[in-house]
Amino acid sequence: MSDGLIARDARFVADAIKIRYTPFVAAGGEGAYLLDESGRRFVDFGAGWAAAGLGYSNEHVKQAVAAQMDKATMAGLLSGINQPAVDLAERLVELIPGDLEKKAWFGLAGSDAAEAAQRMILRATGKPRIISFVGGWHGTTDAMMAMSAHPSLGGTLGGAHVTKVPYPNPYRDPFGGDGTDLTDRCLGYLENYLFKTICPPEQVAAVFVEAVQSDGGDIVPPDDFMPKLRALCDRHGIYLVVDEIKVGLGRTGKWFAFDHAGIEPDFVLLGKSLGGGLPLSSVVGRREVLDFQPGSALFTMAGNANSCAAGLAVLDEIERLDLVERSARNGALLLQRLTDRLMEYEVVGDVRGKGMICGVELVDDRASKEPNTSLPAKIVYRAWELGLILYYAGNWGNVLEITPPLVIDPEAIEAGVDILDRAISDALDGAVSDETVAQFAGW
Ligand SMILES: Cc1ncc(COP(=O)(O)O)c(C=O)c1O
Known part of the structure; x- marks a missing residue:
């Protein structure tokens, strides 16, 4: 059955929407596990690119959406008010710390969301330029x-008004240094050179x-980066x-x-897990910008009651299941286990992370730090064969990205790390051929 589905996917679904790593068919999910068509369970270290924060089949989200759909109010916010959207807006405004009127x-x-933020800010301020970071x-x-400024997006030119600045990457110092004073050198380049x-x-x-x-x-910047960036923005x-x-x-x-830095942004962008699958x-962010020009950033279905009901249920579940604290606790375990097990390999240059997002950077060897661009596809493919779903990312496509559903438990973390360890070892032993992964271009 899945062979037929794979062939029909190849025949009928546009490749433009795909960055595939395996022929995995996502037939279902339970908690932090994914299921394929045969009912085989996979440990999920991807969460659909971090969209499945609550994992799969969350009862509260299902019921909230079903109850909302029963009311048959699918409209967005353009020309009518709906309660779930108003409730969610109020909840999000209260959730984000700080004193700004948002x-x-x-x-x-x-x-x-990112595009609307840019448009609203450019129009409200009347200023033409934006700063973003390489990667x-x-x-x-x-x-x-x-x-x-991610290399895989480089095929689209434009954005002459955007100035791109090095991100403080402690493992790959963008200025070729040893990582000391990294924040000051990155932000100093912006403030003392580009601004002048x-x-x-x-x-x-x-x-x-x-x-x-x-x-x-999956780069965790130095602790002083976000506070110093906030201060730089304030100065100017x-x-x-x-x-x-x-x-x-x-x-x-x-x-x-950003809460780790204790700062208050002017605007926060949210998506992916917010909709609980919708x-x-x-x-x-700032009221004066979001109110600046009525009707300047809208979609027919934006703020629709069904998605917003799901969003409210997601926030409820994060609180009820104590997922913020669990991410901190289980994330520390995840990082520790990944470090203990994977730093054994000479091709693993760095293991890093914060909570439930970790990166395992693959290199040819630790001394050269040359990005290893052939192994990730093989490791990810072998992991799938062994029962683990994950993806790779990074500016060079050489970082195994680990973003499990936040509901994952320590047993599943151990099981996933076991499989990943074996997948690396098997891939190094030649278990996956170049031809096998050639059809899965990844990034
Ligand atoms: C940090 C960040 N911003 C924005 C986006 C874009 O989100 P979407 O793919 O839902 O449009 C992504 C997607 O990967 C992301 O990781």
Whole structure:
């Protein structure tokens, strides 16, 4: 049966929407496990690119959506008010710390939230420029591909108004140093060089940043990075937009990744896990910008009652299941087990993470740190054969990304790390051929 489905997927579903690593058929899920068509269970270290924060088949979300659909009010917010959207907006505004007067905007995908934020900020401030970071991923609309600076988005040009700055990557110091004073050198390059040459700060409307840079390689910046970036923005009257689409809502062991720095962003972007499986994204931030021009950033189905009911149920479940604290606790275990088991391999250059997002960076050897671009596809494929789903990411496509559902328990973490260990060993022993992975281009 699954062979037929795989062939029909290849025949009828556009490749433009695919970055496949295996022929896995996602037939179902239970808690933190995925099921294929034969009913085989897989440990899930991907959570659908961090979208399944609550895991699968969450009863509360199912009931909340079913109850809302029974009311048959599917409309978005364009020309009518709906209670789930108003409730969710209020909840999100209260959830994000700080004293600013905020409101919430709703969209359908992370990309449209980031794009709407850019549009609203540029129009409200009247300033033309944006700063983003090399390796950043803010979405796949043309405007967001141009703002992002991840190599796989480089096929779309544009964004001449966006100045891209090195992200402080402790493992790969962008200035070739040994990682000391990394924040100061990255932000100093922006403030002391770019601001004084090609990018006058009074023309800059906003900085877009990920507090843990995910698709760029699951990079955890130095602790002083976010506070110093906030201070830099304050010095120059620039808005700080923190993209929490992948790492927000508990994943890093705090409600938001920027909470580790104790700062207040001007705008926060949310998506992925917010909808509990339904399309839902949000920009939460300064009222004066989000109210600046009525009707300037809208979609027919944005803020629809069904997605917002799901969003409310997701927030309830994060609280009820204590998922923020669990991410901190189980994330520490995950990082420890990955480090203990995988640093044995010379091809593993670095293991890092914060809560339930970890990266395992593959290199040819530790001394050269040359990115190993052939092994990740083989490891991910072998892991699937052995019963583990994960993906790889990174600027060089050489980082195994580990973002399990937040509901994963220690036993499943141990089981997943066991499989990953064996998958690396098997891949090094030649268990997966070049031809096998050639059809799964990944990134
Ligand atoms: C940090 C970040 N921002 C934005 C996006 C775009 O979200 P979406 O793919 O839902 O449009 C992603 C997607 O991977 C992301 O990781």
